[in-house]
Amino acid sequence: MTYIVNENCINCKYTDCVEVCPVDCFYEGENMLVIHPDECIDCGVCEPECPPEAILPDSEPEATKWLDLNRDMSEIWPNIGQKIDEMPNAKAAESETGKFDKYFTKAPGKGN
Ligand code: SF4
Numbered sequence: 001m002t003y004i005v006n007e008n009c010i011n012c013k014y015t016d017c018v019e020v021c022p023v024d025c026f027y028e029g030e031n032m033l034v035i036h037p038d039e040c041i042d043c044g045v046c047e048p049e050c051p052p053e054a055i056l057p058d059s060e061p062e063a064t065k066w067l068d069l070n071r072d073m074s075e076i077w078p079n080i081g082q083k084i085d086e087m088p089n090a091k092a093a094e095s096e097t098g099k100f101d102k103y104f105t106k107a108p109g110k111g112n
C-alpha cells in the first residue's frame, strides 16, 4: 500500500503535503509532485492537506493508472522535504481538469 499523486497536483505546489510527510517521500517535477511508492509508509496524513484532492491511496480504483507515473518520476526527480511557495496560478488550477494532457512534463523541479 502507498499513496499516490494524480494530475490534480499540476500547477499547485502548495506543498502542505510535503510539510507533514514523516518520511520525506515526495519528489518534485517542474509543475507537480509525486510520491515514491516504496518509501511511503501509508500513514495518510498528507491526504487531507491537499486542496485539489490530488492524493489518493492506491486502493482507490482511479489511483492505479497514476502509480507507475509516481514510481517512474520519483526515480528521476529530486526529493522535496520542505514547504515552498505555491505556483502563481495555483488557486485557479485547483479546479481545472485534463491537466496531464495539457501541462505534464518530465522536467525536474529544484528539490530541497
Ligand atoms: S498539496 Fe496536493 S496538489 Fe499541492 S503540491 Fe501537494 S500533492 Fe500537489
Ligand code: SF4
Binding pocket: 003, 020, 021, 022, 023, 024, 025, 026, 035, 039, 040, 041, 042, 043, 044, 045, 046, 047
Ligand atoms: S501517506 Fe504518509 S508517508 Fe505516504 S506520502 Fe503521505 S504523508 Fe508521506
